[in-house]
Amino acid sequence: MATDTLKRRLRFAPPTAVVRRVVLTEADYLIFEAINRHGPLPTHYLYEFTKHIRRDYTHLQNRLTEFYNGDAHGPWLIRPPQQFAGFEARYQHVVYDLAPRAKVALAERGTIACFSPKRSDPFLHRLMQACVVASLEISAPAKGLRYISREEILAHPKCPQATRDTQNPLAISLIGAEQKVLIPDDLFGIEYPGIGFRFFALEIDRNTESIERRNLRQSAFGAKVAGYLDILRNQTYRSHWGVPNLHILTVTTNRTHERNIIDYIKNRADPKYVGRFAVASESSFGATWRVPNMVLTKLWSEPLIATNGLMRPLARRASIPSA
Template sequence: MDDTLAPPKRRPRFRRSPEAIPFRITDGDVLILRQLARYRFLRSSHIAALVDRSLDRTNDRLCRLYHAGYVDRPRAQLDYYPTSGSAPMVYALGDLGAELLAERGMEFGHLELSRRNRNAGRPFIEHQLEIVDFQVSIERALRLRGDIAAIHSDELVSEFPEPTRSKRNPLSMRIGVSSAGKTQEIGLVPDLVFGIRFPDGSRRCFMVEIDRGTMPIVRADIGQTSFTRKIRAYLAAHAAKMHESQFGWRAFRVLTVTTDLSRAKSMKEALRQLNVPHSPGPSLFLFAVRDELRASDPIAYTWEDGAGRQVKLV
């Protein structure tokens, strides 16, 4: 049963009120806490979409949860909140929220979440929010379809071979990549991994890279970070069939969401210059421009692969 008490008066945004607020945890609150545990950082608008509530009602519950200590409002928002005050507030799971979920059976590798939330910087939070923007749009689009469903990374990991499940990060890969006579071992950790399940039980698996335009596309030294280095590693991992041995997948594709058409074009040109034996080449990668994608949704959107072919995810 939900809390029907009158909403609290206006309170400080980034400082918990010293006054006690009449409050009791509801099942809906627990659902909010579970979403924060899954995604790490969420805007209030994300939470409203995920729990299927109005934004006003969601904001009311989040206000109560914040002042009661169950959720945090990362202070890195103060860097931009004065100039974008209408932007939805960003939330993270607080220590009390984690303790509550732990009492209800959820496992946490560590607590002290509030300390980690305080230490999170603005660039990290903004990148995480862009990942969540994409993930929530995928889940909402598939929910509206009804005939197909999203497979969250947690569910995918639960089906991995046991040696992979026992790794600290089951979604990470390490692969040796050769370039100009030099071999470099590269670690790959996708920004997001998800699947789409079809009515016949089949599925498609995707790895996602959210590009913010800050990484150089090409560098001469493979030891330095670049987009080309990353896609070379993906191609090498596919050629070595790491997706089969580590994840038990028959196939996957890499989705790249980038900032503008010019950067997407440069990425595809760099990709076509690569030759990694036994890899699928440019067809492994699908590209989208962020603003265009937001105007549609990832399922309805027409992606373009590295060879310039138009592709739908479904």
């Protein structure tokens, strides 16, 4: 195994099998399932999913290293090489993704995600999305709320079978917009006990494109806003995903762009739909990005939802719109 001058294992080194056989435990499957559900995740996030049955953080680190190096039959996890291009690559938490072998193990166990379409977007986009939704799932119980995953929504009897049978169940057809289809980065829900459910389409915006361009056929956030307004007006989220309401949560990388997005929505959207849009920012994924130091619990208090000129946090137990 490759080591540095202090005999420490190199996180940049290729996998080298050091054990003959790895026997999977319940905690190991929880790791695989979390990555399969959300996308590539850093070590400290994976610990949050398993700490109730894991010995300690160091034990998890050693276990992840075993999965990365694998045994005689190959590795279980990979370390996406793109993470090592950051300025703080040597000092941040290591990010892991599933190797094919782990997906086979989940399929044999019957817990592989059924509605996770193949992704071709950049690594940082997928990492940011995974950290956002994983943060919501991890921290929801402390807020007295329940996180509802994309898998649970699409597996629910109210979701049409025709949607589940499509190549990408997240892709929703538009009726009046110039573009034909809109594909959110993710779909999730929040249960507010005693009040109801609120469902969200998630958009990750790393501020790499303009909000508005002259030609809306080009990739621009403004085109997505138009698409979501079409979905809200025609309530196609009901017939396509089977959810009773829909909000749109956009997470970007800085406060200035967050405010620009809010202003754009206020100026373009019908007042009755403005309150369906929430915007938040996370600076870790800016131009000089790094893996977040901790779970993003601030997402519950900082996302801004424009409603009659007021802003309310995501976790607030407010009335739930029926349409």
